[in-house]
Amino acid sequence: MLKKVLKQIKDADYISKTNIATKLNKSVGLIEDAFSQLIRMGYLQVNDNKNNCNSNCNGCPFANSCANQLASKAIRITEKGERLLAK
């Protein structure tokens, strides 16, 4: 199943977990879990807009407009993921 999810990501213009769940006839929850597994195992790399800022938001004058608050996520298939898809 994980390879199928990876293939769906590869073929998509953008990621919609609902779309993938519908196409694979699985629940969205399971697809979410599959994403976590693929990220954990290094097949996917997530860029969730968290900018790894070391400063404390409470004292930061820019906390209000910080990118950490923007709900946006991007995902990349890693070389390991590409190798799996090529198999």
Next chain:
Amino acid sequence: MATIALVGNPNSGKTTIFNALTGANQHVGNWPGVTVEKKEGKLNFNKKTFNIVDLPGTYSLGAFSEDEIVARDYILKDRPDVVINVVDATNIERNLYLTTQLLEMGAKVVIALNMFDEAKEKKITFDLDSLSKKLGVPVIPTVASKRKGLDQLIKNSVALIDQEVNFAPHLSYGENIDQEINKLKGLLSDKNLDYPSQWIAIKLLEGDQYIYDLVANHKGLNTSDEFISALQQLKTRAKDYELDIVNKRYEFISNITELSVTTPEVMVVTKSDKIDKVFTNKWLGMPIFALIMLLVFQLTFTVGEELLGGVMARVIEALGETIENYLITIKSPAWLIAFISEGIISGVGAVVEFVPLIVVLYMLMGLLEDSGYMARAAYVMDSLMRALGLQGKTFISMIVGFGCNVPGIMATRTLENKKDRLIATLINPFMSCGARLPIYLVFIAAFFPKHGGLVLFFLYLLGILVALLMGKIFSETLFKGESSYFIMELPPYRRPTVRNVLRNMWDNVSGFLKRAGTTIFAVVTILWILAVLPFGVEPYSANSILGQIGLWLAPIFKPAGFDSWQAAVGLFAGIAAKEGVIATLGMVCAGVEEGTALVTAIQSAFTPLTAVSFMIMTLLYTPCAAVIGTVRKETNSYKWALFTALYTFAIGWLGAVLVFQIGSLLGFS
């Protein structure tokens, strides 16, 4: 005393069950050596007392977080008599992954199929007998929030305590892996390990580093040549096995749910998907984004200016008069009265006057953000960015830059590729930040009051286009190389909440007001001192220090059509903080004659054409000191900070000159 542990995914209702079972009879501490909270309580049932332990919520039992390690160590080492696995009935497929891992551990499991009522509402039905048989464990439906099914849950759990049962699932991982498990089990047997050998074998095949370290340091194992050799061989193959093992777990779950759980036909196309077919369409996406932004700017003027416009101006005027009268009454020195009324009220007041429009603009932007549309906007721009050789995610930092360029530049940290990051940093100052808004608003009020939305839209658009153009130039000259490729995830659309929208608006407006009260106040104070010195000259005149600086700078802007010393000194102040442009103009133009509104003063100092060229200059020229400082910090280079300051000035100047010269040739004035 027998112990019952509660384990489950986050938000499965585990803690609700724990509270329902233990009531006030509980205490909270920490698990040894970690900061994870440990909750324990007592349950009295059938005249017996049981120790109930609430384990941290987790999706799996690997070794990737403290929560996971705490939960799995407790189950394997402390061996509770029974483990109640709280499963969210509305999301059973995902929750059963944890169940599978619990069964692999050989724990005595009872499943609390929680939120059963919600599942019913969602028309999810369960064949509980089949589910129980397939999993090999009791499955009890519960509604923890209403305390339903809890007696049955405890009754089944207590009944298991003294029973000898084998809960290992009939789960085959495939011939190869099963053989490896058996081989490893043989090597691990009789070694007096903390964990069951079957489970250790699986974890070794999954490449679990924690377990590798454990067995590598075990005295009975690290002396066995056979085991060391097996372990070394395994390390190279484990990564492939891991995927197969996880896949087998999913297969196991699918086989069970296919026969035991019926879910209503999944809506083939959700509402979000339907909307996205239009909003993210290859051809329609971009024009829709442009239209939405145009609508936002138009509404900002319609609501902000026509309904709320003038409110703040009247408040500031009244406040200014009151303060001035009070200062006269208490016989304050003339310089103080001049400083307050002509410096602070005219300068800071000129900035604060535009708060109503900023309120409306950020409220509308908040609506777009909270609805999930902004992620679509970033996606729509993604393809264009890639076509230009830029990383699609750069647009996220650009969107953040609309609020303020400092966090916009900090947001480029999410870009991994150094090339992408540098380009995103260098082009971010072209995104029109909130501090530049009052400048446009004054000039729009003075020259284009009927087309405010349109002018604002084109200014923002111009900022984006210049940023993209410069990005393209940089990617082909200074920073050649491949951009990293990311696919954007689009969150589902959601109804914006009043709370989120208001909070977003307040965050921006309060930040704006805070800056007005601190940075702008400081800038205005310095500029006021420069505007009244040296003693003996007419304050705010060309003879003052500020006037002399302005006169020295003004020729630079002659080709752009605005060569007054006031405009030059305004732009100079804008490098300290962008609001300084309007604060300075407010002080040196409007503040000099009592009752002269800034807008009227601007009308006499500029023409519509020079107003446009001035707005373009302020949009594109050198960012404020805080942004330059951030570029230095983020690039760790004074060179790039200086480059940003200079090249943006050149672009701004060039833009303003082009507009003025071409406009003049075309007969505009």
